[in-house]
Structures are given as C-alpha cells and as structure tokens.
Amino acid sequence: MGTLYLVATPIGNLEDMSPRAVRILREAALIAAEDTRHTGVLLKHFGIQTPLTSYFEHNKLQKLDFILSKLAEGDVALVSDAGTPAVNDPGYELVKAALAAGLDVRPVPGPSAPIAALTVSGLPTDSFLYLGYLPHKATERRKAVGQVSNLPYTLVFLESPYRILESLADLLAELGDRPVCVAREMTKMFEEYWRGTLSGALDYFGRQPARGEFTLAVAGRQPGVERWTESELEAAILSATEAGQKSREIAAALAEKSGWSKREIYQKIVKPS
Numbered sequence: 001m002g003t004l005y006l007v008a009t010p011i012g013n014l015e016d017m018s019p020r021a022v023r024i025l026r027e028a029a030l031i032a033a034e035d036t037r038h039t040g041v042l043l044k045h046f047g048i049q050t051p052l053t054s055y056f057e058h059n060k061l062q063k064l065d066f067i068l069s070k071l072a073e074g075d076v077a078l079v080s081d082a083g084t085p086a087v088n089d090p091g092y093e094l095v096k097a098a099l100a101a102g103l104d105v106r107p108v109p110g111p112s113a114p115i116a117a118l119t120v121s122g123l124p125t126d127s128f129l130y131l132g133y134l135p136h137k138a139t140e141r142r143k144a145v146g147q148v149s150n151l152p153y154t155l156v157f158l159e160s161p162y163r164i165l166e167s168l169a170d171l172l173a174e175l176g177d178r179p180v181c182v183a184r185e186m187t188k189m190f191e192e193y194w195r196g197t198l199s200g201a202l203d204y205f206g207r208q209p210a211r212g213e214f215t216l217a218v219a220g221r222q223p224g225v226e227r228w229t230e231s232e233l234e235a236a237i238l239s240a241t242e243a244g245q246k247s248r249e250i251a252a253a254l255a256e257k258s259g260w261s262k263r264e265i266y267q268k269i270v271k272p273s
C-alpha cells in the first residue's frame with residue numbers, strides 16, 4: 001500500500017520549494033493536482049516527469065476511487081495551486097477517504113499563505129483563528145465576521161482583489177477600527193505588507209489598482225480598549241429605544257461605555273443607516 005503525501009508548493013517564489021518536496025514528487029507514482037496546467041509549469045521547472053491527474057472542487061468526489069486505487073499500488077502526492085494542500089482546497093475529502101481506508105497520510109511541510117502573513121503581521125501569534133475566504137455576499141460576509149467579533153484571537157482571512165474594498169469596509173463596520181496587516185502578492189515580485197488600522201487600509205487600498213491575492217491578519221478584540229462595533233451599537237440603540245428611552249438619554253448613556261461619541265450615537269438614532 002502506498003502513502004498519500006500532502007506536498008506544500010511555493011505561493012510565489014520557486015526558491016521556496018524544498019528538496020524533500022521535489023524528491024517526493026519525483027518518486028510518487030502519481031501527482032493529484034488542483035490545476036494540472038499550473039502544476040505542470042512547476043514540474044517542468046524542476047524536471048519532474050511524474051504522471052498528473054486533476055483533483056479539484058468539481059470532480060473531488062468522482063476522483064476519490066481512482067486515487068485510492070492508485071494508492072493501493074504506490075505513493076500519491078497531492079498538491080494545490082499554491083501553498084499547503086487541504087487548506088482551503090478539496091484535499092480534505094481525499095485525506096478523510098484515505099484515512100478511512102486505513103492508508104498512511106503524511107505532510108511534506110512548506111509554504112502557507114495564512115501562516116506567512118500571520119508571522120510578519122506584528123499581531124499576536126500565540127492564538128489565532130483562520131477563516132479562509134470571506135463569503136462573497138455582503139450580508140453573509142458581515143454575519144460571518146460578526147460571529148467572531150468578540151473573540152480575542154488574531155483573525156486571518158483570505159480575499160481576492162475584486163472584493164478587498166468591500167471586505168475591508170465590512171470588517172471595519174463589524175469589528176471596529178482594529179489593527180490589521182494586509183499582505184499582497186507574498187513572495188512575488190510586487191509583494192507588499194501594509195500595517196495600520198482597518199480604516200487606514202480601506203483608504204490606502206482604495207487608491208491602489210486591484211491586483212494580487214490578499215491575506216489579512218486582524219487583531220482580536222481587546223476588552224475595555226476598543227469601541228463597540230457598528231452592529232453592537234445599533235443593537236443597543238434598538239433595545240434602548242424599545243424600552244422608551246429618549247434619544248439624548250440613549251446617546252449619553254451609550255457614549256460612556258461604547259467608545260462612540262454622543263454626537264455619533266445621536267446621529268445614528270435620528271438618521272439610522
């Protein structure tokens with residue numbers, strides 16, 4: 001019986017490919033790749049001629065039996081388009097099936113975009129929460145962010161250049177103006193690491209061309225330091241309003257504990273968004 005190897009590949013710079021990763025890919029009987037064309041370029045660069053098969057989101061279930069049959073004959077290496085397999089790609093299904101079949105599954109560690117961004121963010125790394133790509137729809141995205149808004153862990157997200165501004169705006173609304181590190185095009189020619197606040201990031205990237213994949217590390221909630229998120233404030237206003245309190249009384253009371261000014265709160269009461 002063969003071993004299923006999860007082989008990490010570069011997220012940009014080909015020099016990050018480890019000698020062990022190259023050897024495993026050469027010695028495997030088969031390589032299962034998220035995109036055979038993309039992986040074919042990598043294999044050509046390193047002179048690897050191992051047979052390739054596709055394994056991606058839309059054929060992951062149909063390919064399971066085929067790959068498991070190949071594992072009965074020899075080793076199979078799983079690779080994603082970039083980074084570590086089974087993190088934000090369909091590799092999880094294959095790993096689960098291989099383990100259920102009693103097969104050996106081993107990692108070949110290497111590049112990982114979330115970890116790379118986290119380590120250079122300047123934010124706490126002792127405890128963090130990785131949430132992958134944020135939902136595409138604004139309402140679902142804000143709901144997902146709101147669900148983790150009270151957690152003290154550093155939050156790590158992925159985002160495309162086409163939704164980065166919308167996501168930054170939703171993060172600001174749901175989390176408040178927290179510290180953030182925005183990593184773009186990591187290890188590539190135009191890599192960039194922007195550190196500051198969410199409002200600053202929204203302003204900065206609003207003036208930049210939409211280019212490159214983004215990884216964001218956002219500070220976790222610090223009790224007693226940050227002001228409430230917009231959603232928290234609106235919920236408190238609604239509760240106080242339903243209780244019959246007057247607008248100026250609500251503004252004065254919430255200003256003492258929310259971190260928002262009385263003027264900001266009063267404007268939200270009389271002109272709700």
